Amino acid sequence: IVMTQSTHSLPVTPGEPASISCRSSQSLLHSNGYNQLDWYLQKPGQSPQLLIYLGSNRASGVPDRFSGSGSGTDFTLKITRVEAEDAGVYYCMQRLQIPITFGQGTRLEIK
Amino acid sequence: EVQLVESGGGLVQPGGSLRLSCGASGFTFSSDWMSWVRQAPGKGLEWVASIKRDGSETSYVDSVKGRFTISRDNAKNSLYLQMNSLRAEDTAVYYCASSGGGSFDIWGQGTMVTVSS
Numbered sequence: 001i002v003m004t005q006s007t008h009s010l011p012v013t014p015g016e017p018a019s020i021s022c023r024s025s026q027s028l029l030h031s032n033g034y035n036q037l038d039w040y041l042q043k044p045g046q047s048p049q050l051l052i053y054l055g056s057n058r059a060s061g062v063p064d065r066f067s068g069s070g071s072g073t074d075f076t077l078k079i080t081r082v083e084a085e086d087a088g089v090y091y092c093m094q095r096l097q098i099p100i101t102f103g104q105g106t107r108l109e110i111k
Numbered sequence: 112e113v114q115l116v117e118s119g120g121g122l123v124q125p126g127g128s129l130r131l132s133c134g135a136s137g138f139t140f141s142s143d144w145m146s147w148v149r150q151a152p153g154k155g156l157e158w159v160a161s162i163k164r165d166g167s168e169t170s171y172v173d174s175v176k177g178r179f180t181i182s183r184d185n186a187k188n189s190l191y192l193q194m195n196s197l198r199a200e201d202t203a204v205y206y207c208a209s210s211g212g213g214s215f216d217i218w219g220q221g222t223m224v225t226v227s228s
Contacts, residue, residue, distance in 0.1 A: 038214045053214040099172045100158035
């Protein structure tokens, strides 16, 4: 399954909203009713961290300014008000099928 | 504290071998699938391999099949990646990750593998 993040770089002013899109080459909707799509953030110099799982569920400790939406093949990660600490590369990942695949990443730059 | 700590990376010549280790603490290691994910310099994330809780099932990305072997020792809370016939394109930071619930919810700090003559 090919994961496509069409935006490679996204400059955002602190306090403004941000939206990152991800598209899969086939539906990620499992027979259990859940989309097998996660979002990860890799801050500069750090390991990736889980933000959103199953398309729309925030991981433990993730601020509520982050939200995930979408179903099937089109997904979006939204940040209501960007903060400086949100800078980094955002990856979507599908785990419906092996091989697990990631999008190319979208770099969020703070203006 | 929940933690994964990788070790075993380094410089190796093409065709050589290396064994990576990942030690787990702070969570029930034997309850989770475990995986290796790598990141070539300046590139994105690439899933490499995963192993079931009891080690009975493994899966690999095509580019490493037949060369890499993932294994685990639940008694030692440890995950391993045996890498043989290494190529320049295997150069990357290798992360181990816990797949609690299917997502990679715990990541290590990574260990660098450089394949070069």
